[in-house]
Amino acid sequence: MLEVNDLEVRYGAIRAVRGVSLKADTGELVAILGANGAGKSSTLMCIAGALKAAGGSIRLDGQDVTSANPEKMVRAGVATVPETRDVFPDLTVTENLTLGSYTRRSDRAGVTEDRERMLALFPRLAERAAQPAGTLSGGEQQMLVIARAMMSRPKVLLLDEPSLGLAPVIVDQIFEMIRTLKQSGLTIVLVEQNARKALSVADRAYVMRLGKIAASGTAAEIGAATDLSALYLGG
Numbered sequence: 167m168l169e170v171n172d173l174e175v176r177y178g179a180i181r182a183v184r185g186v187s188l189k190a191d192t193g194e195l196v197a198i199l200g201a202n203g204a205g206k207s208s209t210l211m212c213i214a215g216a217l218k219a220a221g222g223s224i225r226l227d228g229q230d231v232t233s234a235n236p237e238k239m240v241r242a243g244v245a246t247v248p249e250t251r252d253v254f255p256d257l258t259v260t261e262n263l264t265l266g267s268y269t270r271r272s273d274r275a276g277v278t279e280d281r282e283r284m285l286a287l288f289p290r291l292a293e294r295a296a297q298p299a300g301t302l303s304g305g306e307q308q309m310l311v312i313a314r315a316m317m318s319r320p321k322v323l324l325l326d327e328p329s330l331g332l333a334p335v336i337v338d339q340i341f342e343m344i345r346t347l348k349q350s351g352l353t354i355v356l357v358e359q360n361a362r363k364a365l366s367v368a369d370r371a372y373v374m375r376l377g378k379i380a381a382s383g384t385a386a387e388i389g390a391a392t393d394l395s396a397l398y399l400g401g
């Protein structure tokens with residue numbers, strides 16, 4: 167489904183991503199773990215088309231999408247939820263969901279159907295459907311941006327630190343949501359610093375360190391072989 171080979175991302179002289187290779191098969195949930203500054207977001211945002219690759223390749227279903235822009239990636243079936251968790255604060259939950267389907271504006275019936283499906287799947291959002299998104303709690307906003315990303319009918323969902331800054335009980339709810347989406351057959355790439363939580367839902371995981379893949383394996387292997395607490399320390 168998604169295949170990244172020898173990816174390089176640079177910010178001027180800074181080499182944030184140095185030859186990263188990873189893949190996600192159809193229906194797989196792959197976690198990318200690592201400390202602050204390891205290059206996780208840079209990798210994810212480059213796959214999303216929001217950062218230019220300085221080297222390497224990105225393939226989706228065998229097609230080369232290395233230089234695709236973000237809109238093209240959405241149209242190709244890759245939706246992204248960045249770290250920033252941006253909702254449109256003055257628009258309602260329903261309106262925010264509708265905006266997630268901007269690539270399929272002509273498909274009105276389909277959009278309505280998908281919106282209903284998202285609200286049915288995530289009752290917390292349904293209860294707040296008419297509420298301005300800016301009045302939702304942090305956790306509810308995170309749910310909304312994930313549901314909004316789903317409105318483009320992606321084959322692959324890229325999630326950047328969905329648990330960031332949320333209370334443990336809310337984190338549990340977000341991970342429950344991710345589990346629900348995985349059960350629908352979606353392919354998911356999940357960037358997380360919360361390694362334990364990520365490994366509890368992941369099939370496989372990659373550990374990044376200083377812009378490179380330092381370890382990879384099944385979630386069980388990574389959980390057993392890696393000193394997870396070290397992931398939180400620098401380096």
Ligand SMILES: Nc1ncnc2c1ncn2[C@@H]1O[C@H](COP(=O)(O)OP(=O)(O)OP(=O)(O)O)[C@@H](O)[C@H]1O
Nearest residue numbers: 177180182200201202203204205206207208209359
């Ligand atoms: N816009 C930028 N300009 C310059 N350097 C950047 C920029 N964005 C990221 N970097 C650098 O690239 C490296 C990787 O950053 P990145 O955000 O990809 O890491 P991360 O693993 O997502 O970290 P975190 O867990 O803190 O989100 C870091 O050294 C960071 O300082």
Ligand SMILES: [Mg+2]
Nearest residue numbers: 206207208249
């Ligand atoms: Mg990051």
